[in-house]
Amino acid sequence: MTGMPLLRVAGxxxxxxxxxxxxxxxxxxxPGEVLGVVGESGSGKTTLLNCIGGNLAPDAGKVVYDxxxxxxxxxxxxxxxxxxxxxRTDWAFVHQNPRDGLRMAVSAGANVGERLMxxxxxxxxxxxxxxxxxxxxxxxxxxxxxxxxAAFSGGMQQRLQIARNLVTGPRLVFMDEPTGGLDVSVQARxxxxxxxxxxxLGLSAIIVTHDLAVVRxxxxxxxVMKDGRVIEAGxxxxxxxxPQQAYTQLxxxxxxxx
Amino acid sequence: MIEVExxxxxxxxxxxxxxxxxxxxxxALSVAxxxxxxxxxxxxxxxxxxxxxxxxxxxxxxxVIRVGxxxxxxxxxxxxxxxxxxxxxxxSQFLRVVPRVPALDVxxxxxxxxxxxxxxxxxxxxxxxxxxxxxxxxxxLSPLTFSGGxxxxxxxxxxxxxxxxxxxxxxxxxxxxxxxxxxxxRLVEEAKARGVxxxxxxxxxxxxxxxxxxxxxVSGFAPPGFEGAA
Numbered sequence: 190m191t192g193m194p195l196l197r198v199a200g201x202x203x204x205x206x207x208x209x210x211x212x213x214x215x216x217x218x219x220p221g222e223v224l225g226v227v228g229e230s231g232s233g234k235t236t237l238l239n240c241i242g243g244n245l246a247p248d249a250g251k252v253v254y255d256x257x258x259x260x261x262x263x264x265x266x267x268x269x270x271x272x273x274x275x276x277r278t279d280w281a282f283v284h285q286n287p288r289d290g291l292r293m294a295v296s297a298g299a300n301v302g303e304r305l306m307x308x309x310x311x312x313x314x315x316x317x318x319x320x321x322x323x324x325x326x327x328x329x330x331x332x333x334x335x336x337x338x339a340a341f342s343g344g345m346q347q348r349l350q351i352a353r354n355l356v357t358g359p360r361l362v363f364m365d366e367p368t369g370g371l372d373v374s375v376q377a378r379x380x381x382x383x384x385x386x387x388x389x390l391g392l393s394a395i396i397v398t399h400d401l402a403v404v405r406x407x408x409x410x411x412x413v414m415k416d417g418r419v420i421e422a423g424x425x426x427x428x429x430x431x432p433q434q435a436y437t438q439l440x441x442x443x444x445x446x447x
Numbered sequence: 448m449i450e451v452e453x454x455x456x457x458x459x460x461x462x463x464x465x466x467x468x469x470x471x472x473x474x475a476l477s478v479a480x481x482x483x484x485x486x487x488x489x490x491x492x493x494x495x496x497x498x499x500x501x502x503x504x505x506x507x508x509x510x511v512i513r514v515g516x517x518x519x520x521x522x523x524x525x526x527x528x529x530x531x532x533x534x535x536x537x538x539s540q541f542l543r544v545v546p547r548v549p550a551l552d553v554x555x556x557x558x559x560x561x562x563x564x565x566x567x568x569x570x571x572x573x574x575x576x577x578x579x580x581x582x583x584x585x586x587x588l589s590p591l592t593f594s595g596g597x598x599x600x601x602x603x604x605x606x607x608x609x610x611x612x613x614x615x616x617x618x619x620x621x622x623x624x625x626x627x628x629x630x631x632x633r634l635v636e637e638a639k640a641r642g643v644x645x646x647x648x649x650x651x652x653x654x655x656x657x658x659x660x661x662x663x664x665v666s667g668f669a670p671p672g673f674e675g676a677a
Contacts, residue, residue, distance in 0.1 A: 219525050377546040384545075388559070406545060410524050424503060424524045431505040435461035442462070 193255050195220045195361060195393050196241075201250030203240050209417040210236035214250070216412060216422065220360070223387055223394045225408030225425060227401060227440070233417035234397045235365060241395065242282050242363040243272055254279075254361070277307055281354035285366040287346035291338050291353065297324065298334035300353045308357055323352040327382060344375035348382065355386065362387075362394040368403060380406055401444050405429060413437050448613050448644035449478040449501065454510035454520075456496055457670070469670035470496050474510070476646075476663045480612070483635070483645040485659035488666040494648045497665060498615050501646065502537050503527040514613055532560050537615045538606035542598040544591050550576065550601050551586040557609040568608075575604035579630055596622045607634050614638060616647040620654055632657055 194217035203210040211233035218224050226234045239245040241252050243264065252264045257279065264272055276282070284290040291300055301320040302310075310316050321331055327348040329341075338346050347367065354362065367383065368376040384407055387394055396407055404411055404425055411428045413421040413436070421434045432438045457469040470493040478484045486494040499505040500520075501512055507520035515534045517526055531537070536557070545553075551572050558568035576586060579600040585593065590601050599622050606614070616635070620628045635658050639645060649655040655662070 222525065381545075381547045409528055423506075424527060426504050427506060430499070431458075433459075433506070438461050 192219075193261070194218055195222075195255050197251070197253040198241060199251045199253075201237065201240055201247050201252070203236050203245065203247040209233070211240070211414070212417045214412075214414075214419055216419070218361075218393055218395065220393055221391045222410065223392075223396060223408045225404030225411045226395065226397045226414060227399060227404055227411060228414035229399055229440075231416075232414040234414050236417075237414070238363055238365055238395060238397045242280070243276050244282070257360075277304070278357055279360050281357070281359040281362045283347075283350055283354055283362065283364040283367055285369045287338070287343070287350040290350040291346060293338050296335045296337055297329065297341070297349055300338065300349060301356050304353055304356050319356060320352075323356050324349075326386070327352045328378070342375075344371050344379060347371065347379060351382070351386070355390070355392075358390075360393060362392055364394060364396045366398050366400075367396065368398070368400065376403075383407060401429060401441065413440070448480050448515060449476075449646060450511065450513040451476050451497070451501065452511045454497070454500060454507055454512060454668075455670075456493070456500060456505065456507065471665070471668045472670040474665070474668040478613075478644040478646055480642040480644050481639050482660050483639055483647060483658050485655045485662045486646060486648050487655075487662050487664050492666040493668065494665050495617060497668075498537075498617055498646065498648065502531070502535065502615055532557075533609075534611060535613045535615070536606050536609065536611035538603055538617065538619050540599075540618045540621065542590060542602040544589065544598070546591060547589055549587045550581065550590050550593075553590060553601055554604045554608050557605060561609055563609075571608055572604065575607060576601070578634075579604050580627060596624065596627070599623060600627060603631055603634070607638070610641065611643065613644045614646075616645060616649075618648055618650060620649070620651060628654070 196218040199215045201214040202212050214237055226237060228234045236245065240247040247265065253261050254264050256262050264275065282290065298317060298320040301323050302316040305316050305319055321334060324331060324334060329345060329348055338349055341349065368379055371379065380403060386392065398404060408425045411423065411425045412419045413428065415436050421428055421432065421437045428437060429441055432441050452475050454471060454474040456471040457467055460466045474497055476484060486497060488494055496505060500507045501514065503519045510520060512519040514530060517530050519527060551569060554572035554575055555568040558571055559565065581597060581600055590598050593601065603619055620631050623631065632654065635645065647658060649658065
């Protein structure tokens with residue numbers, strides 16, 4: 190197999206004083222691949238995601254990304270404006286709580302449209318058209334385009350957050366517990382949407398979750414984290430069906446069958 | 448097309464006092480294009496285990512497992528993913544149902560994954576579903592509510608949607624009636640005629656006789672001290 194990984198993370202570490210967030214994490218992510226990061230509360234998975242995604246500054250490590258224009262760049266060594274541009278265009282971050290990833294004070298359409306404007310789109314009609322197109326893709330009725338997100342249900346807000354994030358055509362999407370806090374039927378719909386979009390758009394994604402069913406469905410590969418370290422890694426179905434580490438075996442055997 | 452040499456497998460139950468379950472020792476077999484090899488052996492002798500190792504679903508810590516030139520036991524995850532997309536199909540015993548995905552999409556998915564146009568992929572899916580007697584009114588529904596036999600037929604349709612050069616079949620005719628069993632047998636025979644290398648687990652002797660060119664008794668790979676344990 191040839192080609193470069195889209196993202197190469199090496200030696201990533203972050204501590205909060207004496208408390209370890211994550212230690213010495215490294216992995217490659219290839220174009221079109223979805224990587225799941227699982228672990229229980231306190232495992233370091235969210236710290237890891239925030240460090241890679243640019244929300245937190247790690248203590249050590251490299252996050253080398255294959256940018257479109259400039260080749261391989263360590264995003265941790267980028268200037269602030271450069272990194273912010275990256276986070277607005279090529280990257281996207283879907284927060285667990287949609288309110289953290291939406292502007293509640295503007296309409297649904299504006300939430301989607303302003304991302305386009307931030308990267309230079311100027312034609313109002315086309316921006317509104319793109320917003321309508323994306324609302325349809327995430328199954329939000331067109332007549333809601335001028336409503337504020339506060340009027341939406343949790344599942345709808347999450348779908349709006351996804352539309353807002355994907356409208357700029359990013360290549361890499363970070364998701365933090367994308368179905369956390371949602372009703373089961375709503376989760377199923379959201380997962381179906383994410384699955385379809387990832388395949389259709391050829392996205393790469395890193396999805397952090399404690400829910401093994403989510404990774405089984407969405408992720409090609411899996412990292413299992415415990416106490417800040419990656420303790421097991423491999424193909425999703427292999428890690429879940431043939432777990433080697435004691436902790437992984439415990440996690441897998443703890444899931445109730447319905 | 449498929450080569451297995453010196454493959455050993457045991458499972459260690461870390462949270463149950465480190466109990467070790469040895470399953471296979473020195474497993475070996477090879478399958479040429481157009482051949483169908485049946486894995487036989489008592490329940491628990493390791494037939495499904497071996498099949499899952501060939502698919503890369505179970506780790507193979509020692510030995511060699513080559514499919515179409517790719518060493519599955521040592522390959523990078525993405526090489527195995529590519530192998531599963533393009534080269535090696537697996538029809539398991541049970542359909543893993545994803546909520547909300549209609550039967551038509553379930554069957555079309557392997558074609559879409561290798562880049563076939565949606566219209567062509569759906570046409571192929573419809574043809575297979577028709578052949579396997581899944582009524583059209585069910586095509587738009589999720590297989591969640593289908594009977595066991597119907598789910599299995601959707602599973603089989605999906606397994607034959609993309610023309611894989613190598614196929615692993617785990618009890619493909621279980622839970623099927625006479626007519627549908629015949630359809631599946633024909634599907635397998637057609638695949639053989641196309642040069643597909645097939646490994647199958649068939650408990651039904653008549654099915655085995657009809658499809659298998661050779662049989663490999665997996666209990667011959669029982670770890671030392673465990674022969675005849677079943």
